[in-house]
Each structure stands twice: as C-alpha cells, then as structure tokens.
Amino acid sequence: MGALDTHFVPALDGVAYGLLLFVAAAGLTLLFGIGGVLNIAHGTLFALGGYLAATVSDGSWSSALLGLVVATVGGTLGGAVLAAGTLPLADRGHLPQALLTFGLALVGGDILSTVYGGDPHPVVIPDSVNGTVHIFGHVYPTYRLLFIVVASVLALVGTYVLGRTRAGALLRAAADDRDMVGAMGYAPWRVHAALCGAAGALAGVAGGLGAPIIGPGPDTADKVLMLSMVVIVLGRPGSVLGAFGAAIAVGEIETLGVSISSNWAPYLLFGLMAVALVARTFRGAAASAGAAAGAHA
C-alpha cells in the first residue's frame, strides 16, 4: 500500500495529462492518418488556444466558457489556413506539406511571441474549482478532477462522432479511398477542409482547456508537438483508440515515470517511439512476406 500511496497523486496527474495529450493528439492523428498531412504547426495551434483562453480569463465561469469558445474558433481558423495552404500540395506527397506546415509554425510562433511576449501566461481559474479536494486521503486540485471529467466527455463525443455518425464515416472512408469518396459526390476539398478545421478545433480546445496544466508560453508549441508525435506513433496514425491508450501511457511516463525514476523517464518517451516504429516495420515486413508466400502457395 505504501508505494501506491506515494504514487497516487502523480498517477492521477498522469491521467489528466494523458487526457489532455489525447485531445491534443487526436487532431494530429486525424489529420495525418486520414488527410496525410503531417502538421508541424499543430503545437502552435495548441499554444494559440491557450493564449486566447488566457487573454479572456478573469476568474468567472462565463469567461472560462468564453475562453474555450474563443480557443476553439481560433484553432478552427488556424485549421482553415492550413487547409488552404495544403490543398494545392495534395498531389505532391507528404514532404512538401510537412515543410509548409513547418513554415506556418515558424510564422505563427513568431506572431504569438510578438503579441504575447516571452513570458508564460497563466490562466485565472474560476474560484469554485481553484481549491483542492480530498480523494482517498490525498489532497488534489479540483480543477484537474474537473478537467479529467470534461476531457473524458470530449474523448467520448469525439469517438462517437468518428465511429457512429455519417460525417465520421465519411472521414474514415476518405482515409481508405479518397477517389471513391469523391465519386460519391463529396468534393475532396470539402473533406480536406473539414478535416483541417476539425484538427485545428481539437488543438485549440485542448490548448484552452489544458492551459492550467500546460500553460501557454514560448516552449508550449514544441513540447505539445513532440508529445503528440510520440502519441500518434505509439497509437498508430489514424487510430483514435490507439491514440487514447498511447496518450494515457505518455501522460503517466511524464508524471508517474518522473516521480519514480527521474533519470530514465526522459529517455523512455522517444525510446518507446523508436522501438514502436521499428517493431511495426518488422511486423509489417513479416506480414507482407507471409502474404506473398500465401499467394504463391
């Protein structure tokens, strides 16, 4: 019980952190897995959401809600810029699109640092959730508990939309066969724009919601991009459920892992990422070799 007791708070922090990463990475994995755009500017959209929420926050519930709305709208608009920029490059493969988003990330980061300066911007949390609660004899910040609830709801809604609605089915269909979706009468550019907009909105809302956990500052964009990248690689690009598991795992590494072994935790993330990539390539090669052998038999 002793070990469980010491690590209870970091473990719960890990869940909150993981859920935040899930909401952030969901946009990246959708856009990459379905739209084929490796969006280097994803972290910048997250930071934009955080800054916008921090700007309007004054400690009241209405300002907190307004902050979320503004962050979502800002993220969506950023996604629209992304859609307009990447659409002409759709036929030229991954690299030009990734380079374009890197350019947009540099420009966006420069604008954000010009407007908001180099210091982190704290968000003012509404008073009623700014205290602490007792869970199983541990003191825990109320906001983080609330965050765990809200992010879980967001994750469920997102999974439902993608898995059970017509719009979600369309996006999944676009991942498998874009031309067929076009032939069914859905203009590819609309699907692409919807995808970019949704990815931007997810990044923005994650930034707004998560601002008290990963506050908007000069390092936010890079940090979120890197962590989201690890999440989508570990969870397989395009897979929402995979991203969920990976996000929680990464969240735990970043909190519980650091509290257990601060020496090794930093290596664990990118080590796992490299191992996952290589292991998957081996498995893929073995599977295709097996399929080829089966075809010849």
Add this chain to the structure above:
Amino acid sequence: MKVPEVLLARPVRLGVPSAALAVLLLIAPSSFDGYGIGLMSKALALGVLAVSVSVLAGFAGLPTMGQAAPFLVGEYTAGIMGTHGHTVGVVQLLCGTLTAAVFAGATGLVAIRTRGVAFLMTTLALGELTVTAAGEWRSLTGGTDGMYGILPVRPLPGMATLDSDKNVYWYVLASSAVVIAVTWWVLRSPVGKLLLASRDHEARLRSAGHPVTRYQWLAYVAAGALAGFGGVLMCTVNQYVAPDDGSFATSALVLLAVVLGGATSPVGALLGAGLIVATRDWLSGPFPGHGPLLLGLMFIVAVYALPDGVAGIRLRAPRRRGGAA
C-alpha cells in the same frame, strides 16, 4: 520570356552557381566585419551538415529529421577535446568524424529498418533521444548549461592558434572544401549511381542481387560522419556547445536548405544553408527577434515556388493496411 538554350547547357547550369559560390566565399572576408565573417563560418559548418542531409535524403532517398544528432556528437567530441587541451584541428576533425560515424553506425541499425515517413519519425525520435542524453549526461557534456571554456584551435601541430574571426573562417573554408570535394567525388562515382538506384528502384536492385540494406546503412554512416565533421567545425567557430544545437529545429532547417538547393546537389545544399543563415541572422537585423518569421515565409515560398527542389526528395507514401492486397 524563354530562357536561352545556352543557359540550360549542363556546364553552365552547374558551373555558374559553383563559380558564384567560390567567388563569394573568397572575397567575403575582405568585405565583411567580424560578425559577418563569423556568420559565414557558421553557414559553412551548417553547409557541411546540409550536404550530409542531401546525401541521405536526395541520393539514398532517406529523408531525415535527425541529422543534427551526429552533428551534435561531432560538436561534443571537439568540445571535450578543446577543453582538455587537445587543440590540433586536424586531430579534432578526425576524432569527431570517427565518433559520429560510430554513433551513426549504431543508430543506423535501428533507423534503416524503416522507410518514408516512418524513417522521418524514427530519425526524429533518435535525434530527440540524443538531445536528451546530452542534457542529462552532465559529467561529460555540462548538461543544459552547455560546454564552455573550449580553447581555440591550431589547424596542424606546430601552427599558431586561430586567434581572429578571419583565420577561423579560412580554416573552416579549407576543411569544408576538402570534405565536400571528397563527397562530390564519391557521389559522382558508381557509388552515387547505386544510391540513386536504391532510392528509385529498391525492389529491382534487390532482385539483381545488391545488398540494398547494407548500401543504405553505409550511406547513413557516411552521412553521419560528414555531419560530425560539420559539428567539429561548428564547435571551432562558436567555442561553445549546447544540447539545443542538435534539436529538431536544426534538422528541419537543414532539410529546408537541401530543399532550397535541389535535393541532389551538394553545392545547392551549401547555398541553401548560406541563405538560411543569412535570412535568420543577417537579414533579420532590421527586425530584431523576427528571424523565425522570415525563415517561415521562406519555407512557405520555397514549397510553392520550388517544386523541383522539393520533388527531388522522394518520400514514399506509407503502405496502407490492406491497401496492397
């Protein structure tokens, strides 16, 4: 307006940029101040790194996002030697190149198993691991504070130490000219053809009996060695090393340099690196702190305006699950 035929002839197309570059590099020291010359030296060191990316991404078809890692290994090798009184430049270059090659040999065993976007991400992960290790291994690297107190370099045993920006520049220019000439010569030989073939027709080359994986591993090691060479030069110029030098941002900038210069052109990569350093540190002079904005705009313009430069780097589409069946 139609471009006159004579301007498209191969000697003109290749010779004019090279000649322009040579003239620029030779007359620069007399027309720049110390800061400008320092920037030229940095651009050359970064240019060697860019050439290594061009070998991997352009010739071998392996677009890397982590080539700053062997660069960092070279930097730290030179830094550790420089703080312990081993200041002979040639020895530093040899040791740094060798260490980076060993490093690339080990990481290459992992990276070479993947292709396309997976390779991009694997090298990114390896690069971030290297930066993390450099920040954590304080006894060796000085941690995130960086490594300072690095002594100036003597090019050869018995020579005087390089005490001015101008002397450092000539040393960096001479060293990078030698190593880039060697690279160019190797790439012109059948080795370069084999790399291009493994980029474009991997399956065909394999069925012809070529050990393609070994070629790609060797290319990875050679590119790593080249990056390490660039890192040693960077350490000589800055006399300071920090983990950030090996970050994702450095790797991405160098990839842009290669894209700008046309993926399979070492001279182009060198010019691209020069353009990036000039944009970030020199053109941004009138707008302090806005280097990233100018660089970002350059990225955006390059992607639209230089389709050939971009297309030179092939990124194979990832095989979708079940799609090949």
